[in-house]
Amino acid sequence: MSGSNASASKSVVGMILAALIGVPLFVYLVIKLFTSGMSMNMASSTMTNEAVAARLQPVGVVKIVDSTPIGSRSGKAVYEAVCISCHGAGLAGAPKFADAAAWSTRIGQGFATLVKHAVVGFNAMPAKGGDPALTDEEVARAVAFMGNAAGAKFEEPKVAAGAAATIDPNVKGKEIYASVCMACHDTGVAGAPKFGDKAAWAPRLKDGVDNAIAIATKGLNAMPPKGGYSGSDAEFNAAALYLINASK
Ligand code: HEC
Ligand code: HEC
Structure with missing residues (x-):
């Protein structure tokens, strides 16, 4: 040099x-x-499933992350995913799991009253244990499961056969859309086809709605698989139908 x-x-x-x-x-x-x-x-x-999910997670809400269709979870599954966080150890005065003494007078009120208290909330007990995604029936199953563990003889409401096939796009689908898909599809973030934008959706639907949903289930470019939704395919399907129906 x-x-x-x-x-x-x-x-x-x-x-x-x-x-x-x-x-x-x-x-x-x-x-x-x-x-x-x-x-x-x-x-x-910001576009990873985890990052999106973390931003969409409401503060303080305990979410069930298994893939059992909403409405079809057993009392045990609901208890282990949600109720256990207080009832497992008896936090904040919650009657402890399997503690017959703590539960006996409560059980004496009858199943219907207990379910009502668990669904709408009761003093320090939040409505549905703090997870609004639970159906009333799922809460009832969890009440039966907990009550029975403490000596009651409640009959746990049965899970309807074929519940997965009857997820209503305009109810459950709309709910999932609002909590997950809206983050991108409402404003068209990262090239997402906007809700209600017929022109943006038409080319995507030319091979049929089922085809578009199948593509979205696997993920497409900036669209993560199932939009980052962690529930079942059937539920995602309902959310996609809600989204697509608005643009047909
Ligand atoms: C954030 C804590 C917390 C969570 C989560 C929670 N509970 Fe509770 N629960 C409580 C507390 C505290 C009480 C006692 C309230 C009282 O008697 O003042 C209670 C009481 C109850 C009772 C008795 C109501 C009565 O009439 O005596 C039932 C039934 C019940 N919970 C069901 C559930 C179910 C089912 C879940 C899950 C879906 C759940 N809880 C999740 C805190 C919780
Ligand atoms: C992180 C942003 C994001 C989220 C969240 C998201 N999407 Fe998307 N979505 C996209 C983008 C971007 C595209 C377009 C991808 C492309 O064509 O490159 C898309 C495309 C789609 C398509 C069309 C697929 C095709 O065949 O062209 C469907 C259907 C869809 N999304 C459904 C959903 C549903 C249902 C949810 C909620 C459960 C959801 N998306 C959540 C970003 C998102």
């Missing part, structure tokens, strides 16, 4: 300049990437 070679071409000077400016710039960018990773990573990190 004497610099005295008269035949040094402009390209060599260019290379040195590039190294002088480029290397520090590269190092700066790498450091910036690792120290203030958020700003550099925005585009990718």
